[in-house]
Amino acid sequence: MTCLESFSIPMKALHTPDRTRARRLPVLIDMEPLDIRREDIGGHLMEYSKRDLSHQSDALKAFLGILSYFKTKNSWHHFLGNPIHAKESHLINAWYHPEPATRRPEFPSWSWTGWKGALKLTSRDNPDYKLQLETKTGKLVSVHEYIELCDKSQTPDMERFVQLTGKMINVQFERIHRTSDTQIARNSSHDGLTLKNGFWAILPFTNDVVSYSFLYRDDEALKEETGFTLPAMVLETGIHSQNHITVVLVLRKKNNDYERVGLLRMGNATKPEAGDKSWISDVETVVYKDASGHWSKHAPICKLERRVWLKAAEEETIRLR
DSSP states (O other): OOOOOOOOOOOOGOOTTTTTTOOOOOGGGSSSSSOTOOHHHHHHHHHTTTTTOOSSSTTGGGGGGHHHHHHHHHHEEEETTTESSSOOOOOOOEOOOOOOEEEEESSTTTTTGGHHHHHHHHOSOOOOSSSEETTTOOOEEEEEHHHHHHHHHOOOEEEEEEEEEEEEEEEEHHHHOOOTTTHHHHGGGGOOOOOEEEEEEEOSSSSSEEEEEEEESTTTOOOOOOOEEEEEEEEEEESSSOOOOOOEEEEETTTTTTEEEEEEEEEEEOOOOOOHHHHHHHHHEEEEETOOOOSSSSSOOGGGGOOOHTTTTEEEEEEEE
């Protein structure tokens, strides 16, 4: 809840010249509470991320009221502002920026608080990686163990990083401009294929076909032009999920640890009818290029687990700051 002792707004700002709005209550957009009638904490997070805060360092503090409400009503906890639940999928790294955001260096890169910019949630119910938190004493705990400690009022002092264990790959990226990439335009006109300007991940799909997947990058400051490679971890392979969406977290090495760069979200083009259409509709098209240079939005028949890039992935444990 927002409480204001007093404020002064000119009367002319509150009603029309004929005073038909004289009884209208003043509204301060940035300070108004979110509609708590909504039961979806993820929806609140997405709405809140659109706000332009006067002080970026208050990103977490200003959201604590919503987190407190959902803790009381639905048993949601949080880790550094990221909603976690004993019986539901946590929201750590389960989001992406439709448009690049601005870094808030006072917060971790893996947390939504670490970025100024609107975000959306992604599928997270069938994770193919393990996430752990670390106490100041060096003990690793799972999200569920952390929640149990919180419920017992034994919340330990925690480090600000998360530890991830999962399949790691190296991803090559290319920057694509529709107006300048004439080969793409020439080969895609008959296939209803359109490519969004930005960075695209190039992943070997079969032995003679590569896939191009759009990078929803977090950092607007990413300036590499083309031909660069970044490490990434597979969060969901899509093999076990209903919507068959593959989610890959793109990273950047920083000293001995990693920081977040963005997210790849890939629909299963070999089974376009599968899954929940509401998920598929907002996934950027994955396009494919064969050895002859021909582009298509239709993937060759290939089981998800047999994708060349996934078979080459190796399990690693990393710390994400």
